[in-house]
Amino acid sequence: MRRTVGLLSALAIGAVLAARPSPAIANGRPPSSVKVVFRPGNSSDLLVGVTFGLMVTRDDAATWRWICESAVGFQGSFDPDYEYSSSGAIWATTFDGLRYTRDGCVWEGLGAPLGSWLVTAVAIGSDGAIYAGAADPVLGSGIFKSVDDGATFQPTGNLNQVFDWFETLEVAPGSAPGDALRVYGTGYRVQSGLPRQKLMFRSMNGGQTWESLPVAAFVGTEISDVQIAAVSPNNPEHVYVRVTLVGTTVQEAIYRTSNWSAAVAGGGPTWTKVLDLPAYIRAVVVRRSGEVLAATGSMGLYRSADAGLTFTPVGGVLFESRCLVERPSDQSLWMCANHLPSDLMALGRSATDAAGPWLNKLRYEDMLGPVRCPAGNDQHDDCELNLWCGTRDQFGVTSNEIDCAVDAGIDGPSMPPPKDGCCDASAAPGAEIGMVLVGLMALGRRRRRTC
Numbered sequence: 001m002r003r004t005v006g007l008l009s010a011l012a013i014g015a016v017l018a019a020r021p022s023p024a025i026a027n028g029r030p031p032s033s034v035k036v037v038f039r040p041g042n043s044s045d046l047l048v049g050v051t052f053g054l055m056v057t058r059d060d061a062a063t064w065r066w067i068c069e070s071a072v073g074f075q076g077s078f079d080p081d082y083e084y085s086s087s088g089a090i091w092a093t094t095f096d097g098l099r100y101t102r103d104g105c106v107w108e109g110l111g112a113p114l115g116s117w118l119v120t121a122v123a124i125g126s127d128g129a130i131y132a133g134a135a136d137p138v139l140g141s142g143i144f145k146s147v148d149d150g151a152t153f154q155p156t157g158n159l160n161q162v163f164d165w166f167e168t169l170e171v172a173p174g175s176a177p178g179d180a181l182r183v184y185g186t187g188y189r190v191q192s193g194l195p196r197q198k199l200m201f202r203s204m205n206g207g208q209t210w211e212s213l214p215v216a217a218f219v220g221t222e223i224s225d226v227q228i229a230a231v232s233p234n235n236p237e238h239v240y241v242r243v244t245l246v247g248t249t250v251q252e253a254i255y256r257t258s259n260w261s262a263a264v265a266g267g268g269p270t271w272t273k274v275l276d277l278p279a280y281i282r283a284v285v286v287r288r289s290g291e292v293l294a295a296t297g298s299m300g301l302y303r304s305a306d307a308g309l310t311f312t313p314v315g316g317v318l319f320e321s322r323c324l325v326e327r328p329s330d331q332s333l334w335m336c337a338n339h340l341p342s343d344l345m346a347l348g349r350s351a352t353d354a355a356g357p358w359l360n361k362l363r364y365e366d367m368l369g370p371v372r373c374p375a376g377n378d379q380h381d382d383c384e385l386n387l388w389c390g391t392r393d394q395f396g397v398t399s400n401e402i403d404c405a406v407d408a409g410i411d412g413p414s415m416p417p418p419k420d421g422c423c424d425a426s427a428a429p430g431a432e433i434g435m436v437l438v439g440l441m442a443l444g445r446r447r448r449r450t451c
Helices: 007-019 378-395 429-445
Strands: 033-038 046-050 053-057 065-067 082-084 090-094 097-101 118-124 130-136 140-146 164-171 183-189 197-203 225-231 239-245 251-257 272-277 281-286 292-296 301-304 323-326 333-336 347-350 359-362
Touching (some): 033 082, 033 323, 046 082, 082 118, 090 118, 097 130, 118 183, 130 164, 130 183, 164 225, 183 225, 225 281, 239 281, 251 281, 292 323
Parallel strands (some): 097 118
Antiparallel strands (some): 033 046, 046 053, 053 065, 082 090, 118 130, 183 197, 239 251, 251 272, 281 292, 323 333, 333 347
8 A cells, every 4th residue: 555654754664663673675675475365276385475586386385485586577665566376376566567477586577568568556356356557657567367377467447548557456356246346446636737636436347347436535735645455255235445545643434334236427436434543454354254353554354244244353462454355265364563572473373363363374484495496596696695694683583594604605694785875774774764755755666455
């Protein structure tokens, strides 16, 4: 999600980062997890987007390996939106277009018609269709669709008229006939000399046509964000929207509707505000049981037992949550955390209840190493040879799979020199503040999605 932060706030954040004891990895940000995605049809394969790249496991979180930012194809204070195909392909949104890997080693871009268009949103339906919201300053914008696991993409419907920025795309996760053809989205339209216009749209036929829907019900300002937060797996008419109020304090609200079928030309569904908090609401999850959960960055978890009409705090769960998702195969809950003492938990799992107990499924110090690849690609030549030993030292990784004094070709397990603008954790506070300011400038082009 976009965040607009003033200069004084940026300096304050920079000072905090410079002072806190947690290691700063690559781009100067403290390490944390931001998204978890399960591979459809094989949920023991999962990926976790982190602030220093990507973590992957193929044995239900028993062992983890690392993919660095440069291998994926991005740098700096930016978090791609990741998706997982049932084939095992991993997809990532970057400034150089939608990129993918089928083996964890070689990351590729797309050919025509998307090419290097900026892709700001991606979603995969239960039928395997991939939707990508893309923009180009010359060619315009639109939503593209692939029905062959990304081998080809074709433009959809009638949304490619002017320069639109797509914030969120979500496909209804239900299993009923036609659910995979329901696609919801939000964004905004940018036209020279005019205020930014919020957009909300949906397709009932897999993108053949799109309906534009009113957004007047969402209280906010011109630069407030409106994002699809969740769609119920039990009833695709139950949709949740997150609205961010941009101002001197943090304020986010969740709106719910249950009558999308009422949306017709000139009208729209009825929205009800169901949760309003002075905190970032990182995720909304509608469980198969009907329970609805909202995870915040500073106020713990909130639970609804009445299909999202009212929420109450979940006692004893005060994690600084970065994402929350229910795994379809067993209805367990998985939460991104911030890797802080005393448990250093970056990813937690609760078997059934949001109240826990939460088991630690990922500590960065327990990773085996980088994804091992042959020479000639960035995963091997940069992530493994250049960056791994410094990353190992910063996290105190216990694995000795790679002998840094021999395999990585350096004189000992010391931090390799900065590369491509990456900063050393021991840099002076002023340097860290500078990196934070650069990162905050990029926040206008980064987004945070519901897991």
